[in-house]
Amino acid sequence: MDENQQLRFEAWHKRKQIIVDRETYRQIFFREKDVWWCSLGLNIGTESYGKGDWFRRPVLILKKLSNDLCICPPITSKRRIGSWFASIMINGIEKWVMLCQIKTLHRKRFGIKIGFISDSDFTKVKEKLESLLELSVKSSPGHFALDQE
Numbered sequence: 835m836d837e838n839q840q841l842r843f844e845a846w847h848k849r850k851q852i853i854v855d856r857e858t859y860r861q862i863f864f865r866e867k868d869v870w871w872c873s874l875g876l877n878i879g880t881e882s883y884g885k886g887d888w889f890r891r892p893v894l895i896l897k898k899l900s901n902d903l904c905i906c907p908p909i910t911s912k913r914r915i916g917s918w919f920a921s922i923m924i925n926g927i928e929k930w931v932m933l934c935q936i937k938t939l940h941r942k943r944f945g946i947k948i949g950f951i952s953d954s955d956f957t958k959v960k961e962k963l964e965s966l967l968e969l970s971v972k973s974s975p976g977h978f979a980l981d982q983e
Contacts, residue, residue, distance in 0.1 A: 846875050846889050853942055862941045864904060867956045868895040869924055871945040874908060874937070882908040882935040892948055893939065894922070894931055894959065907936040907959075920962040922955040924948060933963050 835843075853873055864870060872893040874884040884890040893906035909922075909929050918934040925948070951959075 845887075849873065849888055850875060856942065862944050863901075864895050864898065864941060864944065864947075866895050866898055867950045867953075869893070869909065869948040869950060870895065871948060872906065872908075872939060873943045873945065882910075882932055888945065890945055892924075892929070893937075894951065896936070896959065896963070899938070902941050904939055904941070905936060906939050907931045907933050907963075917962070917966050920955075920959045922951050922959065924951060931959050931962075933959070933966050936963075 850873075869892055871890045872884070873888050874882065874891050874893070875889045882891060892909040894909060895904050895906055897905040899905065909924070909931055911927075911929055913928075914930040914932070918932065920931045920933060922929055922931055
């Protein structure tokens with residue numbers, strides 16, 4: 835690890851401690867289809883990471899698991915093509931959801947709500963994720979019908 839990378843990791847760990855300790859997260863309420871600035875941190879290799887002093891990146895609330903936890907793919911403004919990405923509109927601007935970088939996140943990481951996506955974009959994201967993960971039980975390897983005799 836070079837010196838610059840070491841300094842960025844140290845900066846992220848300082849910010850992370852502030853995020854862990856803060857109490858203002860109690861005022862954060864999120865729901866599916868919301869888009870939030872989120873402190874993703876500084877990650878490893880080609881994992882998506884946040885930028886700026888708070889290491890933030892926009893994320894889509896794909897699934898609310900509880901008042902504290904949700905499943906979120908990060909969002910990029912760079913045009914992406916392929917089965918790992920879904921295009922969406924946020925406040926009239928095209929963005930791309932990075933389905934291959936999906937994460938479980940605590941609401942303490944959330945900063946400012948950016949907005950939300952349309953029902954049709956949300957459906958498109960879920961369909962692309964289902965296709966990417968091959969979630970259809972009938973098409974999964976090893977599937978067999980229980981009623982076979």
